[in-house]
Amino acid sequence: MGKATGFMEYSRQTLKERHPGERTKDWDDYTLPLSEQEVRNQGARCMDCGVPTCQSGMEINGSTTGCPVYHLIPEWNDLVYQGQWKEALKREHQMNNFPEFTGFACPAPCEGACVLGINEPPVAIRTVERSIIEKGFQEGWVIPEPPEHRTGKRVAVVGSGPAGLASAAQLNKAGHLVTVFEKHDRVGGLLTYGIPEMKLPYSVVERRVKILEEEGIDFVTNTEVGKDYTVEQLRENFDAVILCGGAAVHRDVQVEGRALKGVHYAMEFLHSNTKSLLDSNHGDGEYISAAGKNVIVIGGGDTGTDCLATSVRHNCKSLTQFDIYDKKGAMRDEVGNPWPQYPVIHRVEYGQKEAEETFGTDPRAYAVMTKRFVGDENGHIKEVHTVNVKLRYDEEGNKIREEIPGSEKAWPADLVLLAIGFSGPEQDLIKAMELETNQNSTVKAEYGDYKTNVEGVFAAGDMRRGQSLIVWAINEGREAARECDRYLMGATQLP
Structure with a gap:
């Protein structure tokens, strides 16, 4: 060094x-x-x-x-x-x-x-x-680098999130003609509509997409494969397909009052906010607003933090984030969480800092489990009832959360955002293409190989592995492109 x-x-x-x-x-x-x-x-x-x-x-x-x-x-x-x-x-x-x-x-x-x-x-x-x-x-060093030669092979990439974009970029480098299908109006998937503007500006996504377009990749937006563009068309017009849709099926809380108005999935909230912001600077009003509301975010992860930051910018009345886990320590547990594992420690992220600055305290409530939602006479959420829990493990190592008597509490709420992750990919296209799935509903395709049970169809990213990190999506998108290139040409020089 x-x-x-x-x-x-x-x-x-x-x-x-x-x-x-x-x-x-x-x-x-x-x-x-x-x-x-x-x-x-x-x-x-x-x-x-x-x-x-x-x-x-x-x-x-x-x-x-x-x-x-x-x-x-x-x-x-x-x-x-x-x-x-x-x-x-x-x-x-x-x-x-x-x-x-x-x-x-x-x-x-x-x-x-x-x-x-x-x-x-x-x-x-x-x-x-x-x-x-x-x-x-x-400095102008990042410029389009289109391939010198084209193979004549056509590949469809379904989904324009990080896995789809990585697949498309690599296949294009190999000289194939690549078309990326995106069901929403803007390219980027989770990058565009799942991560708020102050954390990942759309201009950052857009400038890269423009380079990919100049390199020869064709992006088709507002087109859902299986509905707007049929599976038959996909098979007829392309030599291979890589499925890179996200894990878009939300995890839910099955409690009394779940159907009340004002209870939304976090991604509904974040997506509508970003789309309205980019379309009209919120002038169209086509978003779920937290303005003047008592907001409760259920879920202690990054998406929950993004909901906090968005709600503060809407000028909410109050803000609370429920975390099912106990508050973590400042240092890693050297026995249960040794290096080089990712350190499981207490962190104060940007959304928590903003909520604390606005309301004077960290918004998180720990070891809290939602018991029921209570509504008003108009069927709108007005309270969330909770109980504190302690975690223990049974003889088989399964997690068991025991309710703590006397810890019940009612929280005022006008808007509840469910940020507890995703259970897997949407199934309509998977069924239409007759793809085999795993027990968790993801597409069955081995890591490193990415081939599905259908000839010429590959799967990568969240659709194959379930909800995961951007960096895993890029990894799988690149590797699936390599295997797709090998399928098309008999050999590959892609990494």
Whole structure:
């Protein structure tokens, strides 16, 4: 490494944040860039650790650790330290088609596996990653690179989220004619309508899509395959198909009062907000508004945090986030959660910071289970009744949550947002194409192979593996493209 003692000389520094009291007045990116020297110092913290666990994507005890796209992290950290930004950008793009997407929205399992993180704050990998690609766009280094030759083979990619875009980009590089189908009006899938504007601006997605278009990829929006474009047309017009739809079936809470007005899935709330914002700056009113309402978010993950941040910007009256788990500790449990597992610790994310700035306290309530929704005379939600729970495990290791007597509570609520994840992909297209599925309703296709039971049809991303990370979607999209290319040509040079 260029700076062997960098980790001893420089402290960890991530992207700066705009003050919560100011940023909640708009929908702009809530972060601020570091200076070039500050980013170089962060690159210098990368150790010559011998075995760079950061770039070895693994799943340990059901949790991702390290980078699933096998990013060449030590290499581009070193190049950034040396000021060789253009070379660093080449290394980034070598393993990840879209480092800007992961730089903005990945939870950075690479940092959880950083060797320095065993006893020091880990290298700010995601900050360096994002800084490299942003400099690349600013300097005009990221340009369309259409293939020199075309194979004449036509491939349909269904779904334009990270898996679909990665598949399309790789197949296009191989010279195939690629058409991407998206059922919504804008390309990007979860990137566009599942992540709020202040966390991942649509302009970031749009600029990459424009490059992909200039490279020769055809995007067809407002078209749902299986309805607007039939399965028969798909088979007739394409030599191969890669299915990259998301895990769009929401998990629900089966409690009394679930059908009351004002109870929505988080993605309904986030999608309608972003679409209205992009269409009319909210002028059309076609979104679920939290303005002046007592808002309760059920779910303690990233989507719940996005709901908090969105509700604050709507000027809600109050804001509470239910987490079924106990509050985590500030440090990882060295026995139950040892390195290099992703550290399961208490975090205060951007949405919680904004809620605390607005209302004076962290919005989270821990170890809370929803018991029922109570409505008013008009059938609209007015209260959420809960009970506190404690977690234990039975002899088979199954989780059991025991209610704590006397902990019942009624919370005022005008808007309830369910942010408890997804159970799997929608089934209509899967059934229409006669695809085999797994027990969890995902498409049956082996990791690394991606072939379904139907000739010439592949599956990748959330449709194959279930709800997961952006970086896993990019990994699977790239690998499915490789196997699709092999199917079409008999051999492949795609990584």
